[in-house]
Amino acid sequence: MASVVTSASMSLDGYIAGLAESGFELLFAWHRNGDVEVPSADPRWSFQVTPASAEHIRGQLAEFGALVVGRRLFDLTGGWDGSHPFGVPIFVVTHKAPDDWAHPDAPLTFVTDGLASAVRQARAVAGERAVGVAAGEMARQALDAGLLDEIRVDLVPVLLGGGTRLVGDLADPPVRLGTPVVRESEGVTHLRYRVVQAAEDASA
DSSP states (O other), rough: OOOOEEEEEEEETTTEEEEEOOOOOTTTGGGGGGEEEEEEEEEEEEEEHHHHHHHHHHHHHHHHHEEEEHHHHHHGGGGGOOOOOOOOEEEOOOSOOSSOOTTTTTSEEEEEEEHHHHHHHHHHHTTEEEEOOOTTTTHHHHHHHTTOOOOEEEEEOOOOOEEEEESSSSSSSOOOOOOOOEEOOOOOEEEEBBHHHHHHHHHH
């Protein structure tokens, strides 16, 4: 079964966005601080990164087979104009599908019956590839429901002082994580943690 993963650029004090949706130029500066170009699935976007970060991004692009996001992120990005850089199907968790979505042929599904349904549908589409769940509220809900297998953090050496946290307030803390896999790069440290409790629950 496909692994369910959340991944985000995060400040050293734990924020994936600053106050009033600020700080993104700092959190994602590592996307453009190197000499290696990594194209995304959409020709409008590419990364200009260090060799270590290039390997990291190529792995992410190849690994993920579907994404689950919340309505807030969908609205903030304008639905990526119907074409996400990862080039995979997207499942948007929302109370009501928009009436004026401008890209009805895009590989995007509005899911109105909750996160678990969205993850289930995404897994069916992704096959053996991973399912990405957006950090923030969606990741918190996934952890609370025992759906999340892995947390990946692109740790950026900046302190934002407030904003949106990686997972927010959990219903049943603490959540134990495994030993990290670490890849160092200029301006960012790439970390991967297995969610130990989810692995134990799955084998019970």
